[in-house]
Amino acid sequence: MDDTAIVQLYWDRNENAIAETSAKYGHYCTSIAMHILQDHEDAEECVNDTYLNAWNAIPPHRPALLSTFLGKIVRNLSFNRYKAKHSRKRGGYEIPLILDELSEIVSDRETVEDQIDRNELIGEINAFLAALSAEKRYLFIRRYWYADAVADIAKSCGKTENAVSVELGRLRGKLRSRLTERGYDL
Amino acid sequence: MKKEELFELLGEMDETAVKAAEQPPARKRSTLRIAIAAAVAACAAVAVGAGIRHFSPAEPPIEPTYPEVTVSYEDEELLFGSAEDLAGYLIEHRKDSEQLLFTMPCQQDPENALTMYTPDFIPVGFSLTQIRLHGSFITMQYENPYNGEYMSFVWGYKTDGETYLQNAVSTFELTPMDGMQDYYETPGLDDSGTEIEQIYWTAYGSSFEAVIPARYTDELTAGGSLPVTVTAYPFDKDYDWSFLSGKQDTGFSYPEMIRQVKKQYPGQYLYEIPDEITSWEMLSCSEGNNGSYKLGFRDNGNTVILHIHSSATRFDSMDAYLDQPTEYAQADPSQYSLVEKTELYMLEDYGDKLIMTGLIAGDGTAFTLNIMDADWRSISREDYLRYYERMHLSAE
Known part of the structure; x- marks a missing residue:
């Protein structure tokens, strides 16, 4: 079933919307949740919560890209669950590595919310993305949106892990430079 | 900002881009391999001096056969961990952006020649402005930021396409290097x-x-x-x-090399003067990348840089190098002793500069000959035609 039809099921309040979503995007959502949580049970719960969130959000929302709409929800839910669990135990997660990498871009200090316009900042990040080649954009998004392991990214695009790691490091440096040049004290 | 906040913020990245990243970008290596195979075949043909289309001396100066597209990849930093990476990159841009420059007729179909431009690249201080695959060669042109001039390096006279790509990669990755x-x-x-x-x-x-x-x-x-x-x-x-x-x-050093040259050739570095051009003076002799030598000559109106590329000739054999006049144009500094054994491979007309690329028959050494002048057509066209005729005939 195409995405438009699935979204229409939500709008019609037809419970088949969940089944169709699960059939088409269950694996996609589970993959994202697993990258973050590294736990099947937790991932499954987050995916189910994703469907519930989608059910509650549509309508009134009508997502243009259903996959990324769902992906964003499951990413947020999984990361929230990760943070809750992470306060209790460590190890076995991809996220700590990703967060460590991201700490190269930010100071990792508390900042006053008012000092940063989040919409403007995400605009800058998107502009940064747009300026990248397709391959570099792919690397960045797979790592920092999908939370893919470097090894998986390397395999998917036929590169060595080292090459991917080096490239990601350069991209982080570029992003940091770009944001700094534009006055963001992160 | 906390790193967790940034991670959450990155969740707001452009949905279209995120959607596109569901699949890896297309890589067209197989296409390149086809091109490489064709290029290798072309080079092999050059090596045996057969089946190559040379330009007739009677033809007018070569004009670009294909439309030029000059592009720049801003914000690009290139990293190639392997020949395949480089190949993928070249082909990706060849395919996706049509950012190619098919200016040079080559001996086979234009699919064998591609040119692309990219700025801001290592080596430090110099920008790699052009990468060109032509036949079995890859030429990398660097811009000297201090004077705006360009210097080119020709790689890969070997008939193994993968080898020349690997050579190219070795240039992209300047580290680690010994010596x-x-x-x-x-x-x-x-x-x-x-x-x-x-x-x-x-x-x-x-x-x-x-x-x-x-x-x-x-x-x-x-x-x-x-x-x-x-x-x-x-x-x-x-x-x-x-x-x-x-x-x-x-290791070698420029002072040491010059010292050797001066020791062997005291006084002016004059060589035999060819009939067509007078007052050839050797300006410089320097060793470039991968065992190449760049000899600079000056005529009254023209500056000629002879760039000889040979991985078989190293600085530590400079004496032997200079003692091989028939093979390396030392005794007869005109290019004739060079071109007598040379297959003309390609002529490139840049308007104010003429670049000839060829192979020295026998050992497969590649060379480029740059003739630079403000208007070489008006000043040295006749000379050029005579050169070319000789080259052409020798190539026949």
């Missing part, structure tokens, strides 16, 4: 009008630039140790600068 390589020097003037030499080289995995008064290079060639104060920009501040004091005794 001193990639040595360039460029004369110029500083703000006070003093003649200077701008030198770039890499050594021990680091890149260096130095600007020194030109007179010091002459003094250095005497082999002495000078209290030289240099304006230098070492990227590795722990580097041993004794090289500039003439103390280094390992």
Whole structure:
């Protein structure tokens, strides 16, 4: 079933919307949740919560890209669950590595919310993305949106892990430079 | 900002881009391999001197056959971990952006020739402005930021396409390297009008630039140790600068090379004068990338840079190199002794510059001959045609 039809099921309040979503995007959502949580049970719960969130959000929302709409929800839910669990135990997660990498871009200090316009900042990040080649954009998004392991990214695009790691490091440096040049004290 | 906040924020990245990243970008290596195979076949044909279309001397100066597209990849930093990466990159841009430059007729179909431009690239201080695959060659052209001139390096005279790509990769990845390589020097003037030499080289995995008064290079060639104060920009501040004091005794160096040349050819570096051109004066002799030698000559109106590329000829055999006149055009400094054994491979007309690329038959050595002049057509066209005719005939 195409995405438009699935979204229409939500709008019609037809419970088949969940089944169709699960059939088409269950694996996609589970993959994202697993990258973050590294736990099947937790991932499954987050995916189910994703469907519930989608059910509650549509309508009134009508997502243009259903996959990324769902992906964003499951990413947020999984990361929230990760943070809750992470306060209790460590190890076995991809996220700590990703967060460590991201700490190269930010100071990792508390900042006053008012000092940063989040919409403007995400605009800058998107502009940064747009300026990248397709391959570099792919690397960045797979790592920092999908939370893919470097090894998986390397395999998917036929590169060595080292090459991917080096490239990601350069991209982080570029992003940091770009944001700094534009006055963001992160 | 906390890193967790940034991670959450990155969840707001452009949905279209995120959607696109569900699949890896297309890689067209197989296409390149086809091109490589064709190029290799073409080169093999060159090597045996058969089946190659040469340009007739009667033809007008070559005009671009295909539309030029000059592009720039801003914000690009290239990293190629392997020949395949480079191949993928080249083909990706060839396919996706049509950012190619098919200006040079090549001996087979234009699919064998592609040119692309990209700025802001290593080596330090120089920008790689052009990568060109043509036949079995890959030419990388660098812009010297100090004087706006270009210098080209030809790689891969071997008939193995993968080999030349690997050679190319070795240029992209300047580190790690053993010993001193990639040595360039460029004369110029500083703000006070003093003649200077701008030198770039890499050594021990680091890149260096130095600007020194030109007179010091002459003094250095005497082999002495000078209290030289240099304006230098070492990227590795722990580097041993004794090289500039003439103390280094390992590897090759420009002063050492010049010293050898001067020792062997005292006085003016004059060679036999060809009929067509008078007053040839050797301006410089320097070793470039991968065992290449760049010889500069000056005619009254024209400057000719002869760039001989041969991985078989190393600086440590400079004496032997200079003693092989018939093979390397030393006894007869006109290109004739060179071209008598040369297959003309390609002519490129840049308007103010003519570049000939060829193969020396027998050992497969590639060379490029750059004839630069403000208007070479009006000044040296006849000479060029005579050169070309000889080349053409010799190639036949």
